[in-house]
Amino acid sequence: MVRVRPVLTAIVAAGLLASTAGCAFKPIEPWVKPYERERLADPVMKASLDELPGRQRDHVYVVREGSRGATGVQGGGCGCN
Amino acid sequence: MPPACRGAAVAAIRNAAKVAGLAAGALAATSVQAVDLPEDRAETMYHLYDGGGVIAQGPAVLVRKSMLDRVSLSGTWYVDAVSNASIDVVTTASKFKETRNQGELGLDYVVRDSLIHVAGARSVEPDYQASTLSVDLTQDVFGGMTTVLLGYSHADDKVGQHGTPGWVGTAHHWQYRLGVTQILTPRWTASANLESINDDGYLQSPYRLARVFGSYIHENAPGTRESKALKLSATGDITPEGANNRRSLRADYRYYWDTWGVRGHTLELAYNRNLAPGWLLESFLRYYRQNHALFYSDNAPTQTLYVSRNRELATMHDFGPGVTVSYTLRNVPGKFDVKLSGSYQFIDFHYADYTVGSTGRPYSFHASVFNTVLSATF
Numbered sequence: 001m002v003r004v005r006p007v008l009t010a011i012v013a014a015g016l017l018a019s020t021a022g023c024a025f026k027p028i029e030p031w032v033k034p035y036e037r038e039r040l041a042d043p044v045m046k047a048s049l050d051e052l053p054g055r056q057r058d059h060v061y062v063v064r065e066g067s068r069g070a071t072g073v074q075g076g077g078c079g080c081n
Numbered sequence: 082m083p084p085a086c087r088g089a090a091v092a093a094i095r096n097a098a099k100v101a102g103l104a105a106g107a108l109a110a111t112s113v114q115a116v117d118l119p120e121d122r123a124e125t126m127y128h129l130y131d132g133g134g135v136i137a138q139g140p141a142v143l144v145r146k147s148m149l150d151r152v153s154l155s156g157t158w159y160v161d162a163v164s165n166a167s168i169d170v171v172t173t174a175s176k177f178k179e180t181r182n183q184g185e186l187g188l189d190y191v192v193r194d195s196l197i198h199v200a201g202a203r204s205v206e207p208d209y210q211a212s213t214l215s216v217d218l219t220q221d222v223f224g225g226m227t228t229v230l231l232g233y234s235h236a237d238d239k240v241g242q243h244g245t246p247g248w249v250g251t252a253h254h255w256q257y258r259l260g261v262t263q264i265l266t267p268r269w270t271a272s273a274n275l276e277s278i279n280d281d282g283y284l285q286s287p288y289r290l291a292r293v294f295g296s297y298i299h300e301n302a303p304g305t306r307e308s309k310a311l312k313l314s315a316t317g318d319i320t321p322e323g324a325n326n327r328r329s330l331r332a333d334y335r336y337y338w339d340t341w342g343v344r345g346h347t348l349e350l351a352y353n354r355n356l357a358p359g360w361l362l363e364s365f366l367r368y369y370r371q372n373h374a375l376f377y378s379d380n381a382p383t384q385t386l387y388v389s390r391n392r393e394l395a396t397m398h399d400f401g402p403g404v405t406v407s408y409t410l411r412n413v414p415g416k417f418d419v420k421l422s423g424s425y426q427f428i429d430f431h432y433a434d435y436t437v438g439s440t441g442r443p444y445s446f447h448a449s450v451f452n453t454v455l456s457a458t459f
Contacts, residue, residue: 030224036267039318044327044353044361045270047316049407050454052126052141053424055159057403060130060450064430066371066393067337067345069276070258070310 116196116221116228118153119189121146124456132428132448134166139180153189155200158182168446169392172438173290173297181206194221208241217258230260230274242287250283269317280306291388293381300389302376308339312347328354331365342375343394359409367428370398379434392444395435401428403450417459426450 039045048054058071123144130137139160147153159182166176187200198217204210217232234256239248260274285302292298312335320327330352337345351365374394376387403426411419431445 030226032226032264032267034225037264039268039320039327040264040270042318042327042329044329044355045316045318046353047331047351048363048405049361049420050124050126050422050456051122052124052143052157052159052454053128053405053422053452055141056126056128056130056452057426057450059161060428060448061369064393065345065369065397065399066339066341066343066374067310067335067347067369068308069256069278069337070274070312070335 116191116194116219118147118151118191118196119145119155120458121153122456122458124454126452126454128452130448130450133430133446134168134171136164137161151191155185155187155189157185157187159185168437168444169289179206194225195219208243210239210241212237226264228262230258232256232258232260238282240283240287245287249287252280252282252284254281255279268319269315271315272313274312274314276310278306278308278310285389286391289389289391291381291390292379293384293388295380298388300391301387302389302391303341303387306339306341308337308343310335310337326355326357328352337371341394343371343373345369345371356406359412361407363405363407365403366401367403368398368400372396373434377434379436390435392432392435396433397431397435399428399430401426403427417457419455419457422454422456424450424452424454
């Protein structure tokens, strides 16, 4: 309890400060403009140029490992090989 | 080979739960990406896996075509012709061959800053059928700097057994996914993807055998499984200023956990670069490890309700590098682009608690994964 009180005090103080100074905060603007995203769109940034190899690779993993999901790859198939 | 024997052979490699999960995955786990209609493209691939006595190979085709600038239709056909003489098969039966065909139809529709993806897939082999329906919604927010994905899939499987008329069981799968991709700087992006997969029904194999006191009995797995996977990823352009050939770096980490007690860690590092005009190199290193499921045992000392000797549920790890080289055969800007690529991956598998029957040594093997793709965008 002795340790909780300073933390609560700090949170309340921060809240009051934020509310009283609210007009001083500007909304966050997107800081990377569309014309600055050329590098991100380059093919070299892709995990794979083609779609089908990812399915094969994902299939190889899924049928031999206990984990599954959240791979970001469209897989497909069964557990037979 | 007598049907019963063949059935036993298939048994050793069949994993009903995994089958179902993958079938559902056919349309699932779409990574977060910018909200644009997919580009028109066609791909043909020959793929080959060779490792641990298993050879899986075949063709695959994908065609994607947009209409009216708002809709894109896609179709995929994937064939796995399997010749199996893995350690599981030769221990309890004999080598067999089998072919699986999978077809998939998809539709993408753009509405304002949203992309809606609907797809259906069906996978058919002699003793297993899986049907999957999937819906994904991708939304750009925050000036296009943040992309959010929500997705859902449902799959129904029918599990058969060679020599047994009809089906021996059914399984159902539900997948929920949530993803966020954030542009951090003009060079770096980061993403987080969470996926939950829930299974219900016949999640074991009608063929696979477990070992108790040195005797083989049919495995018995729980009828439900709930799993979650969280993947964190960062990708960056690391091209030095003034350099002509672009380079990128990617780091992925995935943590997996489920109600069967499996915990998995996947780490992948990738490096891509343009080698020369028209040439692209993709390379990666991947490491994976997991602990065994609660009811897994190489040779159970006591008889329990649930028992399995499924290698995929053992304590194991694998590691290996992969490389892909692509070459642009023909490029007419604004009209079409034709590429040819070749890919090779080496994987080293090691099992801590799955032993070779005759020697008692922990099992390990190497695998080679190869594919070549001819693709065109138009």
